[in-house]
């Protein structure tokens with residue numbers, strides 16, 4: 001028996017510690033927003049945040065999340081998360097939609113660390129597969145949210 | 159319009175104590191309705207009673223293309239057998255009905271239904287494929303909307319005692335000239351006893367309020383919140399999970415299943431299937447881990463060992479010299495070629511390809527005394543219903559197909575192999591089971607785009623024109639039709655160019671591994687062959703590839719316009735950056751036309767191909783959802799580009815060598831080019847959009863590389879080819 005704080009709720013979980021976080025979330029906690037796409041850390045469909053860091057939940061043992069804070073797409077509702085989700089809707093980014101929860105989690109992680117701002121363009125730093133080919137819109141959405149947050153940050157003094 | 163509609167019936171029903179207005183339309187465009195339609199509780203599969211007494215209109219052996227049902231609570235349901243897999247069809251088709259019905263789009267819900275009772279397919283394929291969804295559904299969906307609206311107006315006219323012409327309709331209600339309003343729901347009972355007009359009045363295209371204007375997609379909210387339910391998300395809480403491991407070679411069978419066991423308490427069962435074993439456990443992760451490590455032995459005929467990519471390739475090239483099926487003959491190519499020593503002949507090749515939808519195939523099955531419930535992502539609920547009924551020994555109506563969202567389809571989810579396996583496993587364990595194929599199984603046990611060879615020949619006359627063109631291709635039939643599969647020559651048998659002498663031949667050669675539909679089907683190989691070779695001939699003629707093509711399109715102004723617009727968008731021939739080459743290619747099919755210009759560079763050291771920009775112009779007739787069309791072009795271009803550059807399935811000793819994204823690389827965002835799309839709006843019936851962008855990408859890139867480097871790449875994937883012989 002171990003505990004994890006998932007989307008701000010304390011959950012207890014009783015599974016093998018090496019069970020991947022992805023399957024613990026989906027099967028044991030009923031959170032199916034994180035998807036299975038490859039199981040080996042290559043596609044990013046399973047991306048969630050553990051203590052604020054984006055991880056590929058399919059290759060992260062659930063034990064690594066014990067006593068930590070996990071945020072999944074279902075719980076991503078702070079300002080940045082909402083802006084990203086709204087932008088995704090406004091630009092009609094999704095096609096099949098299967099990769100998009102992972103894309104948004106990865107984008108959130110990227111935009112949430114301005115101190116690590118990199119000269120590399122956004123496209124180079126998002127490593128999630130979209131088999132439907134929505135990359136152009138993903139990059140546009142992230143760029144626009146980034147610009148909006150930056151602009152807001154300047155005026156808010158944040 | 160509509161003169162193919164010989165008879166029109168429109169009935170409706172009051173049954174099971176509820177009243178609903180139901181209008182149906184069959185595949186051949188007949189608007190009908192029947193007193194047998196059950197207006198009881200909505201169920202997503204058994205809406206039509208198979209034993210119903212047919213009243214003149216509906217006959218067995220035909221498909222209902224759609225029906226619309228309007229309830230007294232203002233809810234409107236539209237049934238279709240088209241699945242949503244990212245192409246936006248569950249937005250576009252309701253929009254068409256709402257347009258003619260003058261309903262609010264928010265009132266409408268979509269039901270995906272399978273084959274129902276006796277109403278089997280009349281013509282065509284009951285699948286979401288071949289880009290036919292919008293184009294084939296346009297008329298029937300308009301008609302059900304218009305027919306339903308007409309009787310609702312009639313009912314309102316009677317209620318108000320005014321002329322029907324005085325009534326206007328908007329957002330699900332009829333309006334009296336005074337402004338008084340009656341909602342459709344309040345008119346359902348009256349309307350349900352009225353006879354329909356023989357020809358419902360359809361709107362003129364310029365009267366459309368919804369069509370052509372982007373609508374909010376309700377599914378987007380569910381997707382971004384992680385609430386959208388794909389097949390993989392539909393296991394009920396009490397379900398067990400199954401993982402599968404297929405025999406490594408095509409004809410292998412497991413032989414030591416009785417000796418297999420697991421001491422993991424989470425494992426519930428080990429199940430032998432004809433060509434695989436499955437492990438059932440409380441967790442998919444457990445099932446997958448155990449199935450991968452079990453010491454299973456498979457037995458296979460020795461001939462399986464001889465299957466290899468090298469052997470397949472040499473067979474396909476040998477096949478080009480054997481007799482084939484002449485699918486098109488225009489003029490007399492032989493007379494132009496004979497004795498002419500300037501005939502150019504080039505051999506092309508494309509490998510097997512996997513689909514790799516990001517959601518691997520999966521199915522959840524519950525069997526009980528009433529039949530079978532199956533939840534799955536499928537491009538054909540109808541095929542699933544048939545396959546499950548056959549496997550489980552049930553009647554069709556006992557199979558309730560719950561078609562979920564698809565996490566990508568691309569043709570893979572037309573097949574029913576994963577549904578059948580899930581039923582077999584559920585039968586063996588007697589519990590509700592969700593079977594998920596791991597990514598590895600999804601790739602290794604795909605139904606592949608078959609490898610194809612092509613031999614193309616042509617000759618340029620004294621005026622620099624293409625005087626003769628011959629194309630022979632050799633490969634498998636994705637329809638399982640053998641030599642007569644029309645899709646094997648798709649992309650060669652109807653070139654838009656005016657060429658006096660043409661001969662197109664297909665040589666059928668069965669693939670040793672399973673073949674299936676792959677987005678754009680025949681175009682995925684043939685458009686690469688044809689549009690690369692046309693480019694070769696342009697250079698032989700010493701002419702600009704765009705101008706060379708336009709010269710053969712004098713009688714096809716619509717096609718020529720698309721080429722010109724793509725060239726303009728891509729600044730064709732601008733040539734200011736010497737490190738970039740440009741290539742152009744064209745595709746005409748599904749009632750649509752698309753041309754694309756690719757801007758490409760090649761790293762002189764690493765030979766890495768970089769596509770900087772794709773500029774596409776498209777004419778798909780009437781545009782239902784502009785953003786949807788744009789998305790399909792973007793997605794199609796990138797799907798084609800991924801295969802053009804990277805994708806290849808290889809076989810050794812009968813086994814597929816690839817298993818996951820590290821050895822079956824697909825396009826990542828960092829390699830995605832800028833994409834520009836010019837949509838040419840027309841007031842013609844809508845053409846298909848899901849596939850037309852896929853085929854022309856590979857030749858556009860290859861043609862650009864030729865322009866830049868002088869090397870003609872005639873084999874996909876280009877990134878591999880350029881490193882081998884570039």
Ligand code: FES
Pocket residue numbers: 035036037038039040041042043044045046047056057058059
């Ligand atoms: S499923 Fe985790 S990275 Fe692909």
Ligand code: FES
Pocket residue numbers: 094095096097098099100129130131132133134244516565566
């Ligand atoms: S939207 Fe389908 S995989 Fe990205």
